[in-house]
Amino acid sequence: MNFESIVHTIPMWLDPTGPESDIVISSRARLARNIKGIPYAHRASEEKLKDVVSNVLDAAESAGYDPANFFKNEDLDDFRKNVFIERHLISPALAQKRGNRGVLVKNMERDSILINEEDHLRLQSIYSGFDLMNAWENVDGIDDNLSKGIKFSFSGKYGYLTACPTNFGTGLRASILIHLPALVLTKEIQRVIRSVGQLGLVVRGYRGEGSDVVGNLFQISNQTSLGKTEREIVSNLSSVVNQIINYEKKAKDMLLKEAKQQTEDKIWRSLGILKAARVLSTHEFMNLNSAVRFGYSLNLLDKPYLKTLNELMVLVQPGHLQATSGKQMEPIERDILRADIVRQRFIDVKI
């Protein structure tokens, strides 16, 4: 699989077929693993890292992965690295490193293995909608298969050993990407974020750690993985997310009761601008996307444009635009191309 086919494939998790997918974009389960007897990636020699790569690729091939779908970091230019970041396949931290590191993908990017980022392996499965348990069970199966060919660092006391102690134990980070426009509009979101924090979970922006909240999208994940079973982590997070979904639905009902016209006005205007704009920044697009997505969940839009909205969130980001057009672009050029692409996708929507 070459890079071009990555850019032109829509990641499976963007197809909104999962449960509650008008509110929850995706569910992600990630396991951190390291190979016994090899130093952690930040201390290992390039020689050792090379061993990790070949060891992982061999084991993964036996587990059904195609080694041709391994994208080595140093073979990617900056645009391409950004494409992988925008698809949540590699981290900005990995993108900055050279050498024997990269990502192996499978099943239209539902499953991926990040090699030699912070840990030797980061196994990841992303599922559409609110489907954490399936995402975890799937990545757990991949872990089982890989462990036939790789001996992971494991301690009877701590569980799986990882480069950063926050991942000690199960090595599991479960997270969901959730859209909470009503809680933001009613200004209840801060209260929700505080409560979630008190439950040992962490709320971040769209791009994960350290990123701003944009388009009313939030990532919610477990903070530590020690002292609980994987199933407990997943079911704890799921039950909190269930509550948040209920809060969001209540806030939505309140908005429709107290400020129906203003809410509908905001949504329709956003759709009007999406259809009409000739210059559109990523940030503004994400906000318009949020309003129109909210309109979809209110049944204000005729057609199931949810998939379009999901796809555009990835496809109109700077890396994708530059990779598609095959050249470095000035911000204004990107804003024009972004507006063109968005307009084209909404051309049949009547307003």
Added chain:
Amino acid sequence: MNFESIVHTIPMWLDPTGPESDIVISSRARLARNIKGIPYAHRASEEKLKDVVSNVLDAAESAGYDPANFFKNEDLDDFRKNVFIERHLISPALAQKRGNRGVLVKNMERDSILINEEDHLRLQSIYSGFDLMNAWENVDGIDDNLSKGIKFSFSGKYGYLTACPTNFGTGLRASILIHLPALVLTKEIQRVIRSVGQLGLVVRGYRGEGSDVVGNLFQISNQTSLGKTEREIVSNLSSVVNQIINYEKKAKDMLLKEAKQQTEDKIWRSLGILKAARVLSTHEFMNLNSAVRFGYSLNLLDKPYLKTLNELMVLVQPGHLQATSGKQMEPIERDILRADIVRQRFIDVKI
């Protein structure tokens, strides 16, 4: 002609058939006249004012006006007065007064006679586009006809005598309503307004004296009428307006050269919002109207929607909305009805 037919008639001057009507909305000539031997309106008894009304209606009937089209101020409720104000037929000052005052209209409001406002008579003709000379010649003919039945106050030294000395002389106020978005966007408008002031002309907002500039619409008129012939006043104003039109066109060319995408983006977004909004204030409507009107003058819009834009400027104002729906409305109700009317008028425009 009853009030209902006024509300449902589109004033002739809103049909953009006149010269330069994408930039100049309308040209207006107004003559102030008083009847010899009767005190000015602010000092006259109701008995005398009643005499003025019957005297004017008699003379006007001989000049081709239908006395049935006289709308007496005290017969109009507040909505209806606002409708007349919004159509530039009466002034807010007249609207506040009771008794023997009102307006007589003819030719789809192209011609009107305001009776017992500041002066006994204010003869007015409004023409579409940049057509001052015709507007003046027309009102001059009406003046000639009326003078067969009415003896006007006239002094050999000062010319026509008026309640306020600024109107002494010809009693002529010539004015144009002009749309100058490019001069506003390029921030050159202040320089233009200063130059116009130095030429003895005055620049006002959309609603005339004391009103704010809204929707990039400006009224430009002569300041005094003493010491010049009517023809000089009209041709002086016309030549200044010609220059301003040239400045506007140059500013437009510069915008299209320096900021084409941003300019087009602004226009298309405004059209998108006009088509989509569910809640729309008068002020916002006027600004969107301005952007779309600008787009028309740039040939960015497929169809000649200039007439629609002209009509809506009058039809969606608060008085018209309340008169149409026949009831007092809260601002939010008006904003919703305004959005509905506007959306309906642009429903066939593709974006």
